Amino acid sequence: MSQSPNRLVATIFGAVYLLVGVLGLFVAGGNFIGQEGGLLLGIFQVNHLHNIAHLLIGAALLTAGLRSTPAAKGTNTTVGAVYLLLGIVGFFIAGTAANILALNTADHILHLASAIVLLGAGLALDKSSATARPAV
């Protein structure tokens, strides 16, 4: 794993997002969906739909990171693109009822940083191993 930056990134980000998803369940209160939510670590606003998304993304990244380099590369790229899309859409839905994940500024910064690292790793690194097939 230490030779593959994609597996390293997927495993670390997966573990962190799983932890964030679990911790978020304790602070979201009765907010399941919508603009209102609880504050995680006093900064990141989450509701339960947001927590479920974190848990699913964390599980996907962690599984891919522990599985293989091509799986980690594909998952990093996909999740990075989704986060980037979320960040762009967030500009247009800020302050409207469409903000069903209760996203705030800190969430956007975290998603942007995650998108940069995940997309960068997925698109630019491990190119030689992406097409390699495991020996059978």
Place this chain on the structure above:
Amino acid sequence: MDALTRLCGAVAALGAALIAIAVGAAAVPWLAVPLVLSGAGQLAVMVAAFRGWRWPLPAVLAPLAAPTALWLLALLASPEGAATLPLVPMLAESVLALAAAVALLVDRRIGADPARRTAEPRPLAALLSLAAVATVVAGVATPALAGTHAGSLAQPHGEHGLTLDVDEHGGH
């Protein structure tokens, strides 16, 4: 070295793209459309740079230069239209786009020399470079995004979790 320079250029292009789209979202239509299209073009440049694709130089530079050129044109031709483009975000966008253009041009020069070309950076060096440049770009892009109309609508930190109650009659 060329691969790391390309990574830096790609991340800078991504930061510029996000600001261009955020500014375009609240601009008057004749400025909004080209700004959002330029942002989309910068995202395409970002993907091409990450993948190592060699696009023709105009295809790389045009989307990077367009928002700044449009801003300067608006300042000269239509000051009331230019007033819908916030100063700090547009400056940050221009700086990031310029940095991306310089990095991608340097990458081309290094890539043209077979002796200096590297196929893929070392894993640790690549990750550390990616994290470092992501921190710098996020540091420039985040205040710029906060200065856009969308940023001013975003929920401020601590709005729902902390109420600051200042007692003006504390008597200390």
